[in-house]
Amino acid sequence: MLNTVxxxxxxxxxxxxxxxxxxxxxxxxxxRELLAADISSVIVFEGWDTxxxxxxxxxxxxxxxxxxxxxxxxxxxxxxxxxYPPMHFFWNHMPEFGExxxxxxxxxxxxxxxxxxxxxxxxxxxxxxxxxxxxxxxSDDGVIVTKFFLHISKKEQSRRLTELKxxxxxxxxxxNIERERHRLYDDYHEETSAVLEATHCDAAPWHVLPSTDLRxxxxxxxxxxxxxxxxxxxxxxKGKKEKAPKVSLGKEKPLSRVEPNQKIxxxxxxxxxxxxxxxxxxxxxxxxxxxVPVLMVYEGQDAGGKGGNIRRVVREMDPRGYDVxxxxxxxxxxxxxxxxxxxxxxxxxxxxxxxxxxxxxxxxLVERLEDFAQKHEWQRAFQEINEFEAELHEAGAxxxxxxxxxxxxxxxxxxxxxxxxxxKSWKMTDEDWRNREKWDAYQEAVxxxxxxxxxxxxxxxxxxxxxxxYARIKTLETIVARLRERLDL
Amino acid sequence: MLNTVxxxxxxxxxxxxxxxxxxxxxxxxxxRELLAADISSVIVFEGWDTxxxxxxxxxxxxxxxxxxxxxxxxxxxxxxxxxYPPMHFFWNHMPEFGExxxxxxxxxxxxxxxxxxxxxxxxxxxxxxxxxxxxxxxSDDGVIVTKFFLHISKKEQSRRLTELKxxxxxxxxxxNIERERHRLYDDYHEETSAVLEATHCDAAPWHVLPSTDLRxxxxxxxxxxxxxxxxxxxxxxKGKKEKAPKVSLGKEKPLSRVEPNQKIxxxxxxxxxxxxxxxxxxxxxxxxxxxVPVLMVYEGQDAGGKGGNIRRVVREMDPRGYDVxxxxxxxxxxxxxxxxxxxxxxxxxxxxxxxxxxxxxxxxLVERLEDFAQKHEWQRAFQEINEFEAELHEAGAxxxxxxxxxxxxxxxxxxxxxxxxxxKSWKMTDEDWRNREKWDAYQEAVxxxxxxxxxxxxxxxxxxxxxxxYARIKTLETIVARLRERLDL
Numbered sequence: 008m009l010n011t012v013x014x015x016x017x018x019x020x021x022x023x024x025x026x027x028x029x030x031x032x033x034x035x036x037x038x039r040e041l042l043a044a045d046i047s048s049v050i051v052f053e054g055w056d057t058x059x060x061x062x063x064x065x066x067x068x069x070x071x072x073x074x075x076x077x078x079x080x081x082x083x084x085x086x087x088x089x090x091y092p093p094m095h096f097f098w099n100h101m102p103e104f105g106e107x108x109x110x111x112x113x114x115x116x117x118x119x120x121x122x123x124x125x126x127x128x129x130x131x132x133x134x135x136x137x138x139x140x141x142x143x144x145x146s147d148d149g150v151i152v153t154k155f156f157l158h159i160s161k162k163e164q165s166r167r168l169t170e171l172k173x174x175x176x177x178x179x180x181x182x183n184i185e186r187e188r189h190r191l192y193d194d195y196h197e198e199t200s201a202v203l204e205a206t207h208c209d210a211a212p213w214h215v216l217p218s219t220d221l222r223x224x225x226x227x228x229x230x231x232x233x234x235x236x237x238x239x240x241x242x243x244x245k246g247k248k249e250k251a252p253k254v255s256l257g258k259e260k261p262l263s264r265v266e267p268n269q270k271i272x273x274x275x276x277x278x279x280x281x282x283x284x285x286x287x288x289x290x291x292x293x294x295x296x297x298x299v300p301v302l303m304v305y306e307g308q309d310a311g312g313k314g315g316n317i318r319r320v321v322r323e324m325d326p327r328g329y330d331v332x333x334x335x336x337x338x339x340x341x342x343x344x345x346x347x348x349x350x351x352x353x354x355x356x357x358x359x360x361x362x363x364x365x366x367x368x369x370x371x372l373v374e375r376l377e378d379f380a381q382k383h384e385w386q387r388a389f390q391e392i393n394e395f396e397a398e399l400h401e402a403g404a405x406x407x408x409x410x411x412x413x414x415x416x417x418x419x420x421x422x423x424x425x426x427x428x429x430x431k432s433w434k435m436t437d438e439d440w441r442n443r444e445k446w447d448a449y450q451e452a453v454x455x456x457x458x459x460x461x462x463x464x465x466x467x468x469x470x471x472x473x474x475x476x477y478a479r480i481k482t483l484e485t486i487v488a489r490l491r492e493r494l495d496l
Numbered sequence: 497m498l499n500t501v502x503x504x505x506x507x508x509x510x511x512x513x514x515x516x517x518x519x520x521x522x523x524x525x526x527x528r529e530l531l532a533a534d535i536s537s538v539i540v541f542e543g544w545d546t547x548x549x550x551x552x553x554x555x556x557x558x559x560x561x562x563x564x565x566x567x568x569x570x571x572x573x574x575x576x577x578x579x580y581p582p583m584h585f586f587w588n589h590m591p592e593f594g595e596x597x598x599x600x601x602x603x604x605x606x607x608x609x610x611x612x613x614x615x616x617x618x619x620x621x622x623x624x625x626x627x628x629x630x631x632x633x634x635s636d637d638g639v640i641v642t643k644f645f646l647h648i649s650k651k652e653q654s655r656r657l658t659e660l661k662x663x664x665x666x667x668x669x670x671x672n673i674e675r676e677r678h679r680l681y682d683d684y685h686e687e688t689s690a691v692l693e694a695t696h697c698d699a700a701p702w703h704v705l706p707s708t709d710l711r712x713x714x715x716x717x718x719x720x721x722x723x724x725x726x727x728x729x730x731x732x733x734k735g736k737k738e739k740a741p742k743v744s745l746g747k748e749k750p751l752s753r754v755e756p757n758q759k760i761x762x763x764x765x766x767x768x769x770x771x772x773x774x775x776x777x778x779x780x781x782x783x784x785x786x787x788v789p790v791l792m793v794y795e796g797q798d799a800g801g802k803g804g805n806i807r808r809v810v811r812e813m814d815p816r817g818y819d820v821x822x823x824x825x826x827x828x829x830x831x832x833x834x835x836x837x838x839x840x841x842x843x844x845x846x847x848x849x850x851x852x853x854x855x856x857x858x859x860x861l862v863e864r865l866e867d868f869a870q871k872h873e874w875q876r877a878f879q880e881i882n883e884f885e886a887e888l889h890e891a892g893a894x895x896x897x898x899x900x901x902x903x904x905x906x907x908x909x910x911x912x913x914x915x916x917x918x919x920k921s922w923k924m925t926d927e928d929w930r931n932r933e934k935w936d937a938y939q940e941a942v943x944x945x946x947x948x949x950x951x952x953x954x955x956x957x958x959x960x961x962x963x964x965x966y967a968r969i970k971t972l973e974t975i976v977a978r979l980r981e982r983l984d985l
Contacts, residue, residue: 069811073851074806074820314561323554326562331562338828341828
């Protein structure tokens, strides 16, 4: 994509000025319309050193309302990639619906750096796949993703570096890093071409702009954004019909093969529980030492015993190393972001454990059944969730997912017991009874979920739950086995 | 406080065991009651190396529901004190109402380190004052703050360090840092005594516990927390009558001396604006270079012209260095924290500028007038806000506060103009008209605000606002002057 760019493209000052006010005003209007329509946008600026990323960015926001955009310049250690997967920072810095996020350098910068400087046998596929997934997920959620690459020739870069160096006000901007990158211009050129090519997609197209003449680039950026925003708003007004993806629902019924009544002897339970809790603590320290992040997901019917199960799991663990995340309906800013946003926020740091009491699977359970998500949204979620977990797995995480399974009779018995116990009656609400009425629909959704999101690196464990003790032992045994498998012991 | 502790205090294993189940169960109950009553608690563990902070903490949480507490072990660079004031991290990690936060090491650790290792002429007052303010503010907001210091003798510490060092599983825990701190035991002892003494207060008492016998300390901690929680819950049930602090309201009327009609000639405006915007950009870079954080607060009547004013101020600034924070009614987690919490989250990093379009002053304006805050709450806020700003000032921040002042006629004219302008009519809501009915009460609240929170380091600038151009120039001039005063140019 770099080679087809006319680096000599230019615009006269007069021509630039004659259009600029109208373009700026139109951008301002569009910003307000996007805000009103709850459509957010993400704008990426990548490009060569001295190509003018900072300058175009300043010019772009000139006529925008500064309350509704923010600019990020991601740098280490703030990005935290030492402790988190590469996309963690970016997920955590997504705009709220209607707002605009602008990145000077983005998730592409580390990819390019790695391709130029990383080991020869670097996995080049994974970062590209991750990027495409990320941008497609945002786009599917209604975010406008626009990417600009500012292009100048090696000769032009050399000229600008020399000029900067000579200017006492700017000479600090030319360090060995810029010099080294300039020296490797051809290598960067090759890798950049490949990466732009591979990530130029409908969901998030690249616009490669010559910025030998900065004004030319500035004007193009405005025009492209105006075109993009107008097209989206037109689509929005028309009310785009969203197509649900193809997913094979109702094909497998893993729950039907499960007998929720399992027994364990009281004495055996006590002894085994103590052993497993001790072992869990030992393995927790190993995870910390080896910087392995661990995610445990608990899903299950109301009164299934998730809370009590979690308490037994963490009983002997060091509380400095785990976090239990109770998940309820989204609120505040959570409602104004992609549904995965809040879970990205809560994923564990390397070496730590996060236990989710309910999770992102709400998208294909409660949100599916209660129509909180539209059909195409929850059907799309199976793939999104698989991609999300694959990304965590690639970053070294162990992912454990438990469906705590009880039958309808057992739930009824527990509900009644709760109601009559003054210490537990607060746990019961009308909603619990209402949810119970949808028992069969729920089973179906669970079957689909287990079928469609059970993967090799993030398998579901169905925990027979009518007997809470049995369930706790099975959970702990699964955890211990999976950690032993993953850790270097 | 250290010297009066009986380091030989001990408890037999049998005695410990006989009480422990009941204590643990009671703590679990109290946790649920605090959650139901929306009372949060903050528990601090400080103490000597090897005194057993980690162990008591693990033991404490054993019988708590892990969904409703979290443990923090603040360490650099995560704490971010290179870029933010000392309390930033802790404000950002406060529990939601009803939840519990436990700190292993806390805001006291850096204070002690500085006193032992810092320069001889260290300011010892400011950190203590800051700490007392912080804990009192939390306590006033209903948070239970409990602080434990685990005490052992120098001899005992020496014994434990040797033992650890000899154990291959734990020897990594004894580094030069621990050895050096051991060597300086007496210095730490002296400083710790002084700090504990100075920060032992009703709002947040210290409990110094001998932990020669760890079980003794563990039991004491449970007992103290049970006592503390029970007392608070009893108070809560009784419905404690809160007393409003003494503040002199209605004493000063700064607005009465202001003539909102001021003029500026069109040509003068244009020229001056461009100059000031250029200068603002230059000064912004200086702030970045010199790592000076800047806060600008805009308050004013609806249609006062805040938004347009802000846009002119940032017009030429580098968008990578500023952030405009629009402030609306709190939502989600913001409603479940101290009202200052969300503003602590948004304070600028060293070298950056944060511009608040409305701010924490909502507490003494809209929250006062609409009864969103109780009388004692908004009256207390004057002091809290002064303390908040003093803390930012101490951390090097420049604080600019603008009251954009228009009169009632001007507002009416602007409301009508907005309603008839199709591009701006979306800005008008019924609420604007309702607020207008309270014009006089609002003026009174503003007079009190300006009178009670105008300080030398964070003065109010009343901006005569009937003429928007005049207002913009005055704001920019104030900004430029204040930055020039503060920066090393």
